[in-house]
Amino acid sequence: MSIQKPSLPKGTRDFGPIQMARRNFILDTIKETFKLFGFQQLETPAMENLSTLTGKYGDEGDQLLFKILNSGDFLKNVSPQDVQGGVATVLPKVAEKGLRYDLTVPFARYVVMNRNEITFPFKRFQIQPVWRADRPQKGRYREFYQCDADVVGTDSLICELEILLMIKRAFAKLGITDYSIKVNNRKILTGLAEVIGEKGREGELCVAIDKLDKIGWEKVQEELTQRNFTENAIAQLSPIIDLKEGNKGKLEFLKTYLSSSEIGMKGIGELEEVFELLASYGENQEHVDFDVVLARGLSYYTGAIFEVKVNNVSIGSVSGGGRYDNLTGVFGLEGVSGVGFSFGVDRIYDVMDELGLFPERNLDKTKVLITYFDQQGFTYGLKVLHKLREAGISSELYPDDAKIKKQFTYADKKQIPFVVILGDTEIAEEKVSLKDLQTGKQEILTIEGLIERVGK
C-alpha cells in the first residue's frame, strides 16, 4: 500500500470540536423549539432512487444531483456503442440511486408511502445533510445541512403564526436580536399583477423588483420596460415601491389598491388574520415586516411567503419558507397542502460568528482537568474524577505521567476553565487545589466544595 497525503473532496468540510460545539448549540436550540411546538423528527436515507429525485428540481437540479454507481459489475448492461451515445444513454444503465438534494422531496415521498399510518395534520421537522454538485465557492458547499419544519394536512393559518413564533423564539435563544422576518402572500403578488393590468406576470414582475435594493427604482423601471410591461403598469407600481408605513398602514393601503382583485384581497385577508392570531397569542409584531414585494418560490408557494434577514452582516438571508398547495402530486397523492420553512444552519453559523454571538461557556467543553505530580496523585485523582462525574461535571484526569506545565498546556488548548492540582498536602488532607484559569485565582477546597464551586 503506497503512502498518500490525504485530502478532502472539494466543497466538503470536516467539523472539528469547536465547530461541532457551536453547530450543536444552534441545532439543539432549533430542535428544542420545534419540539416545544409539537413537531416530530423524521430522518430519511441519504440515498434515494433516481426515479424519486429526477425531474423535481428542474434541468439544472438534475445536473447537480450526485449519482451513485450501481454496485458490482456496473457495466453489465453497457455496450461500447452506448459510450458513443453519451451520458444520456449510459447514465440510466450505470446508476439507479442518487444522494438527497433537499429535504422536501424525501418528505413528500415519506408522506405518500406512509399516508395510512400518519396522523394528519402532520408536523414534522428534519435536520440532515444534503448534497449538490454545485461549483464550490465561499459559503457554498457540496454537502450542507438543511433544517426544515413543515405542517401538512391543514389550511389553518395558525401554522403561519407558529412559523413566526418559532423563528422569534429560536433567534431569541440564539441571541440574534437585529433581524427582520419579512412576510408576504403569493396571492397579493398575483393581485398586484392583476391590478396593474399584467395579469399572470407576477413572476417576471418580481424578478425585476427583486433588484430594487441593488440597482434602484430607475433601473428596475428600465428592466420592466424591456420586459414589455406597459408604461401605465409601471407607473401604477410607484406607490407600492414607495410604501414605507408599518404593517398596519401597508395593509390599509392595499385594501384600496387591490380592491378590484379578488385573489389579492384574499391574500390581504390571510395576512391580516395571521397578524390577528399573533395578537391573540399575546405576542407583538416586533421583527415581523410585511414586505409587499417579497417574492420567493413562485413556482410552488401559493399563500404566505417568509424570508428572514439578519441586519448588518455580510450574508443576511438565513431562513425562508411558505405555504404550498400540492406537496405530493408528483407521487400521485393530490390535495396535500401545507406550510414549511427552513433554517439555513451554515448561514446562521456565519452570522453568529460575525456578530460574536457564540457563548464562551457551556459549549460542550470539559469543565475540569485534574493534574498531579506522581503516582500517588494519579490514584487520588481517580477518586476525585469519580466524584466529579457522579455530580454530572464533565471532567478528565490527565492520562500520562507528564510535567505539570504540559498538563496545564493541555487544559489551555482544550479551553478547559478549571484545573485541579493534587500535591502531597492536598492528598494528605483529602482536599484539592482549584485554579480558575480565567481569573488566575487559586483556592484549596474539599471535594464537596470543589463540586459546589464548579458545578453551577
Next chain:
Amino acid sequence: MSIQKPSLPKGTRDFGPIQMARRNFILDTIKETFKLFGFQQLETPAMENLSTLTGKYGDEGDQLLFKILNSGDFLKNVSPQDVQGGVATVLPKVAEKGLRYDLTVPFARYVVMNRNEITFPFKRFQIQPVWRADRPQKGRYREFYQCDADVVGTDSLICELEILLMIKRAFAKLGITDYSIKVNNRKILTGLAEVIGEKGREGELCVAIDKLDKIGWEKVQEELTQRNFTENAIAQLSPIIDLKEGNKGKLEFLKTYLSSSEIGMKGIGELEEVFELLASYGENQEHVDFDVVLARGLSYYTGAIFEVKVNNVSIGSVSGGGRYDNLTGVFGLEGVSGVGFSFGVDRIYDVMDELGLFPERNLDKTKVLITYFDQQGFTYGLKVLHKLREAGISSELYPDDAKIKKQFTYADKKQIPFVVILGDTEIAEEKVSLKDLQTGKQEILTIEGLIERVGK
C-alpha cells in the same frame, strides 16, 4: 411528468417520529456520557476521495464501497474500448469519490490533516451514518449509524478504564442491566499461541476457538487438528477452555500458565492494571468479564480487546473495541496509537425493543393538546398555548375547526398524554378542563394550576 409510486432503495430505511424519539434517547444518552468523560465531537463529510477509502478494508471492503459518479460528463475520459476492459478500467475514469464506509478511516484522515492543530491526547467521538453495498438482510442495512469514541496519542491504561466506565454508565442510563463486557488482551492471545508451541498462529487458533459456544470443544479440537495444530498444543489448551473462575482466578492461573511468554505476561500485567485502576476509581468489576479466548480485530488490535454482550436477547453483541498501535500509518503519519470502541446503535435499539426498555414517558412527545368547540375557544386557546410554551411545556392547539372527537383522536394517535378542553364555562372563568388520557381523570384548573400539574 409521469406519476410514479415512490419506493426506498433496498437496504435503506426511513425513521418516523416514534423511531426517531427512541433513537434520540439512545444517542443522547451515549453523547452525554462521552461529554462527561471529556470526549469532543467530530463530523466528517459523507463523501471521501476514493484514494482515501480504497485499500483500507480489504478486497471485500473495496467491493462494498458505494462509488459516486463524477458530475458533469462522466464519460469524457472513457472510450468504447474501455468498456471491454471492464470495471477495473472504467471505474477510475468515472468515479473519484465514495461514501464513508466506517468512521475510523475518516478519523485517521482528519488526524493526519490536522495534526498540527490537534491537542493530544485527542479524545473524539463521532456519530454518523456509514454506507456499505452489502446484501441487505434482517438486521443488516446499507445505511446505518456508527457511534465511535477513540483516544489517540497516549498509551495510558486509563483510556481502557474509561471505556469500561462509559459502557457501564451508558447502559445504566439506558436501563440495560443484564449484560457483560468481555475483556481480553491481544498480547495474551499471542502468549497463548507461544506457550502451546504454535507461535504466531493466534489468529487461526482464535477462529477455531470462537466456535466453542456453537459447536463444543470436541469439534473445535477436530478443526484445530485439520489446521495442523499439534496434538500436544491442543492438549495444552484444555485448561484454558475449562477456565471458569472469576477474573482474579483467571489472572492467577495465567500468571503461571503464560510465565514462559514475555509478551503474554505483559498482556496479563496490562489487564491487571486496568482492574486496579477500576478499584482506585471506586468502581466494582460487576459486568466486567475477562474472557481469555475473546478475539476481535486481530489484524489491528495490539492491546486490550472489548466486546459487550447483552444476555437473553437474539442478537446480543452490541459494542466492541480495542487498542491499536498505528491508526494513521497508511496516510504517512507513524506512531499514532490509541484505543477506541463503538456502540452499535441499531443493535442497541433492537435489544431495548426486545426487552421493552424504551420509557413510555419523555420520548419527545407533545405533552398537551388544547381542544375547543368554537372560535371563542380557539382564541382563548391561543392564550393558554402561549403560557404553556413559556413554561417550557411542549404543546399544541388543534389547528382546524373540527368535532371534539376528531381532536381527541389526534391526541390519541400522537400519544399526547394530556388534553385541555375549553368550553364556555372554562372561558368565562378563565380556567381549563384537563383530561389525563391515561387515567381518564378530568379536573378543572386555573392556567397556573395546569402548568404545575403537567409541568413536572
